[in-house]
Amino acid sequence: MTPYATHARRVAGTVGDSAPRPDGPLKVRGAFAYSSDLEAEGMLWGTTLRSPHPHARILSVDTSAALALPGVRAVLTHRDVPGRNLHGSMVVDQPVLAVDTVRYEGEPVAVVAAEDPETARRAAELVHVAYEVLPPVTDAEAALAPDSPAVHPAGNLLRHVPLRRGRAARGEPLTADVVVRGVYEVGMQDQAFLGPESGLAVPDPDGGVSLHVATQWLHVDHDQVVEALGLPREKVRLYLAGVGGAFGAREDLSMHAHACLLALRTGRPVKMCYTRGESFVGHVHRHPARMAYEHGATRDGRLVYVKASIVLDGGAYSSSSPAVAGTVATCSLGPYEVPDAEVDVRVVYTNNPPCGAMRGFGAVQTCFGYESQMDRLARELGMDPVELRIRNAVAEGSAVANGQVLDHPAPVAELLRRVRERPMPGPSLPEGGHLTGTTSRGESVVRGVGYAVGFKNVGFVEGFDDYSTARVRLEAGGGQVRAVVTSAAAEVGQGVVTVQAQIARTELGVEQVAVEFGDSAFGSAGPSSSSRQTYVTGGAVKAAAEAVRARVLERADRLLGRAGTATGLSGEAVTGAGGEVLCKLADVLGDGAVEETVEWHHRPTFPLDPHTGQGDSVFQFAFAAHRAVVDVDVELGLVRTVEIATAQDVGKAVNPQALLGQIHGGTVQGLGLALMEEIRVEGGLMQNPSFTDYLIPTVHDVPPMHVDVLELADPHAPYGVRGVGEPPNISSPAAVAAAVRDATGLALPRIPLRPEDVAGLTAADDAGGR
Amino acid sequence: MRLTLTVNGEQRDIEGVAGTESLLYVLRQRLGLHGAKNACEQGQCGSCSVHLDGVLVCACLVPAPQAHGRSVETVEGLAGGDGPHPVQEAFLACGAVQCGFCTPGMLKATEDLLRRCPDPGEAEIKDALAGNLCRCTGYRHILEAVRLAAARTRALEPRP
Ligand code: FES
Numbered sequence: 024m025t026p027y028a029t030h031a032r033r034v035a036g037t038v039g040d041s042a043p044r045p046d047g048p049l050k051v052r053g054a055f056a057y058s059s060d061l062e063a064e065g066m067l068w069g070t071t072l073r074s075p076h077p078h079a080r081i082l083s084v085d086t087s088a089a090l091a092l093p094g095v096r097a098v099l100t101h102r103d104v105p106g107r108n109l110h111g112s113m114v115v116d117q118p119v120l121a122v123d124t125v126r127y128e129g130e131p132v133a134v135v136a137a138e139d140p141e142t143a144r145r146a147a148e149l150v151h152v153a154y155e156v157l158p159p160v161t162d163a164e165a166a167l168a169p170d171s172p173a174v175h176p177a178g179n180l181l182r183h184v185p186l187r188r189g190r191a192a193r194g195e196p197l198t199a200d201v202v203v204r205g206v207y208e209v210g211m212q213d214q215a216f217l218g219p220e221s222g223l224a225v226p227d228p229d230g231g232v233s234l235h236v237a238t239q240w241l242h243v244d245h246d247q248v249v250e251a252l253g254l255p256r257e258k259v260r261l262y263l264a265g266v267g268g269a270f271g272a273r274e275d276l277s278m279h280a281h282a283c284l285l286a287l288r289t290g291r292p293v294k295m296c297y298t299r300g301e302s303f304v305g306h307v308h309r310h311p312a313r314m315a316y317e318h319g320a321t322r323d324g325r326l327v328y329v330k331a332s333i334v335l336d337g338g339a340y341s342s343s344s345p346a347v348a349g350t351v352a353t354c355s356l357g358p359y360e361v362p363d364a365e366v367d368v369r370v371v372y373t374n375n376p377p378c379g380a381m382r383g384f385g386a387v388q389t390c391f392g393y394e395s396q397m398d399r400l401a402r403e404l405g406m407d408p409v410e411l412r413i414r415n416a417v418a419e420g421s422a423v424a425n426g427q428v429l430d431h432p433a434p435v436a437e438l439l440r441r442v443r444e445r446p447m448p449g450p451s452l453p454e455g456g457h458l459t460g461t462t463s464r465g466e467s468v469v470r471g472v473g474y475a476v477g478f479k480n481v482g483f484v485e486g487f488d489d490y491s492t493a494r495v496r497l498e499a500g501g502g503q504v505r506a507v508v509t510s511a512a513a514e515v516g517q518g519v520v521t522v523q524a525q526i527a528r529t530e531l532g533v534e535q536v537a538v539e540f541g542d543s544a545f546g547s548a549g550p551s552s553s554s555r556q557t558y559v560t561g562g563a564v565k566a567a568a569e570a571v572r573a574r575v576l577e578r579a580d581r582l583l584g585r586a587g588t589a590t591g592l593s594g595e596a597v598t599g600a601g602g603e604v605l606c607k608l609a610d611v612l613g614d615g616a617v618e619e620t621v622e623w624h625h626r627p628t629f630p631l632d633p634h635t636g637q638g639d640s641v642f643q644f645a646f647a648a649h650r651a652v653v654d655v656d657v658e659l660g661l662v663r664t665v666e667i668a669t670a671q672d673v674g675k676a677v678n679p680q681a682l683l684g685q686i687h688g689g690t691v692q693g694l695g696l697a698l699m700e701e702i703r704v705e706g707g708l709m710q711n712p713s714f715t716d717y718l719i720p721t722v723h724d725v726p727p728m729h730v731d732v733l734e735l736a737d738p739h740a741p742y743g744v745r746g747v748g749e750p751p752n753i754s755s756p757a758a759v760a761a762a763v764r765d766a767t768g769l770a771l772p773r774i775p776l777r778p779e780d781v782a783g784l785t786a787a788d789d790a791g792g793r
Numbered sequence: 794m795r796l797t798l799t800v801n802g803e804q805r806d807i808e809g810v811a812g813t814e815s816l817l818y819v820l821r822q823r824l825g826l827h828g829a830k831n832a833c834e835q836g837q838c839g840s841c842s843v844h845l846d847g848v849l850v851c852a853c854l855v856p857a858p859q860a861h862g863r864s865v866e867t868v869e870g871l872a873g874g875d876g877p878h879p880v881q882e883a884f885l886a887c888g889a890v891q892c893g894f895c896t897p898g899m900l901k902a903t904e905d906l907l908r909r910c911p912d913p914g915e916a917e918i919k920d921a922l923a924g925n926l927c928r929c930t931g932y933r934h935i936l937e938a939v940r941l942a943a944a945r946t947r948a949l950e951p952r953p
């Protein structure tokens with residue numbers, strides 16, 4: 024063998040580098056194939072006929088006029104669903120196509136396939152459905168009353184999570200020197216990803232079907248589509264198509280089964296692509312919440328107890344509501360030491376739009392509740408609000424609401440100090456803009472500052488084993504070595520595709536890494552949700568790469584004729600104990616590729632006790648704090664966010680640039696919830712399903728953001744990582760609302776804040792009292 | 794109807810276009826150019842932004858017949874023969890692309906801005922991008938990318 028430089032060169036793009044996205048070049052060329060871009064020879068277009076009523080009995084469906092329209096190839100109703108006409112990722116309660124009742128506005132009743140989208144749309148209009156309109160159940164609290172009409176036969180209570188700690192668990196009364204109470208509300212937020220629900224179903228020669236679809240988890244979709252189609256599992260194949268954002272809205276089925284049904288019926292490929300208006304009714308939303316909180320504390324500002332009654336509007340079908348309720352309960356006390364607690368979380372069926380997963384998954388709503396209370400308590404005690412939080416902050420070794428003792432860093436006090444210690448922004452005008460336009464010269468503009476800290480579980484909880492599968496292959500050819508990583512982890516924009524390549528480079532010391540998407544026949548990677556992919560699929564890729572490395576090192580030892588000499592892979596070479604190069608990796612791989620597949624499980628979690636909500640239900644918690652600075656025109660009710668500072672513990676910054684992108688994006692979605700984003704529902708009917716009427720932050724709404732990243736390794740996690748996607752979304756709404764309260768002196772118990780609230784013109788302000 | 798237009802410098806003739814089709818539909822479905830995106834098809838998001846005779850428009854709002862005889866430039870035409878456009882490079886360098894669904898529209902809006910205004914200030918940048926929604930990035934990396942693209946473009950083009 025030829026001699027080499029003594030030490031291996033460093034490979035670029037490993038863990039800790041801001042490695043570029045492998046899909047970036049295609050995306051900037053407009054050549055990345057999103058699910059809405061797919062086409063096939065002879066393709067038909069599918070469309071969905073939806074209920075215009077939030078609650079109605081279906082008396083009859085007449086498809087004859089639609090079928091008679093030239094260019095229409097199929098019109099299907101529930102009678103055409105060969106398998107189980109129900110889906111649901113947790114509770115199977117949602118019809119693929121409505122049978123005799125519709126329970127929300129927009130519920131699918133029939134699907135149509137035609138030669139072009141316009142014909143399909145016209146045909147759907149020609150399907151005649153006779154409805155007997157029923158009164159909708161639209162108030163979640165009223166739905167719990169014994170005399171409320173039932174949305175589902177088993178009643179309207181979808182899940183109740185009681186939580187009892189300390190004196191409350193022993194049945195003793197909860198008392199304290201200082202008590203504050205408040206009732207808080209959070210409106211219905213939409214994920215508002217830009218890439219519409221869409222996909223292409225292609226019939227296969229074996230009588231099966233291939234579905235190319237944008238999703239967060241192929242495998243849970245696959246389970247449900249298989250059931251609906253009544254086909255053997257192996258005849259239904261799901262492939263990940265390009266995903267234009269997700270944020271929880273792609274955890275449930277949308278057009279998946281419908282397109283497959285149409286493709287199987289017509290024998291032709293069928294594409295479905297929702298319009299924006301349809302997208303608003305075609306996916307679940309963030310649960311509206313009403314939260315009555317009572318905090319008891321000592322005079323010197325130590326929390327003694329928390330009582331809370333939290334009602335979430337789950338809408339017409341369960342989606343992931345049961346899990347959201349669990350998260351709300353587990354996070355309901357905030358990242359604070361609270362000896363005694365009595366919390367009841369109820370999620371309820373109504374005839375409102377179904378709610379389910381959205382980034383933050385219940386932790387967002389409850390954070391607005393407990394952080395509003397912490398500010399109220401600070402005022403009551405005459406204490407600095409940050410000081411009060413620090414005094415009660417959990418740390419490693421503390422127990423949180425579910426009784427679980429934190430066995431990893433929990434730097435809550437440090438995060439708060441960091442955002443507090445940032446220099447305050449000056450009184451300058453916004454970056455090149457004006458606050459009040461032409462209606463005011465800013466004479467009534469008041470500055471406000473607000474703080475919030477939040478936390479949430481990473482990954483699935485309560486005993487659910489959301490493992491991930493990864494295959495790593497190391498191969499040589501033409502003197503080059505490269506690794507190929509395969510997993511079914513859905514790339515939804517967050518960058519899991521980049522992270523997988525970085526991990527393979529780190530473990531195998533090779534530069535060239537290709538990341539391939541496994542389809543539904545490959546092992547599951549679990550969902551791209553709950554901030555879990557870097558941890559869990561990252562863990563799987565790391566483990567598979569380590570297994571490959573071990574085999575390569577054995578092979579190198581044999582080649583070198585000495586066992587135990589080869590100890591590492593670096594710079595495309597095999598290295599010894601001192602980091603010295605022993606031989607080229609390509610020479611070792613000359614005999615053939617090395618491949619390993621690993622199914623990787625995070626440490627187990629356990630159910631919550633059904634009476635006390637106690638249990639080690641979580642494998643990792645993640646924390647972030649925000650400080651928001653706002654300028655408020657207190658007469659016009661207008662808010663301009665001047666600056667947001669974030670401090671977040673990420674365990675290990677695997678890709679610092681992508682991490683910042685997550686923190687910016689999550690923080691801004693929270694800012695949107697605080698100031699503008701709400702699906703308004705009246706009588707079960709959505710009032711604003713368009714980007715004209717449902718506002719998301721534009722570039723003008725976004726302030727400079729300062730991000731302080733802590734890297735305190737979690738000893739249980741691969742590389743010490745901590746999930747990063749959700750924490751920035753959890754405390755930013757509460758921080759922004761707190762800042763507006765600080766400026767206005769109003770109680771502002773409800774988000775999003777409307778101009779009339781901020782100007783002090785609504786009765787809503789009295790609800791919480793002050 | 795028959796539609797003739799120039800797309801990224803190439804003349805295209807399309808038969809059988811319905812008068813109700815949008816320019817976006819023609820680009821995406823009849824010409825197979827999927828770069829311009831379809832996030833709302835109601836003129837509210839900017840993801841479908843293209844140049845029509847040099848003017849930045851939402852392709853979803855332009856009835857196809859109005860594009861007859863005119864010149865359209867899409868994101869697919871941004872890169873030249875000698876490689877990516879500086880705006881494309883800057884978006885990648887700054888981490889301004891996550892899901893990327895807003896990216897083609899953002900790139901076109903940025904290109905348009907830099908054509909008009911090679912040294913834009915903060916207000917001009919924000920005004921130029923105000924019609925383009927992004928749900929992923931929180932816009933900060935996009936703003937950085939626009940500033941970087943402007944600096945690089947100025948460095949490339951010698952001043953008189
Ligand atoms: S798709 Fe044209 S503006 Fe949204």
Ligand code: FES
Binds near residue numbers: 896928
């Ligand atoms: S990167 Fe996803 S919408 Fe902008």
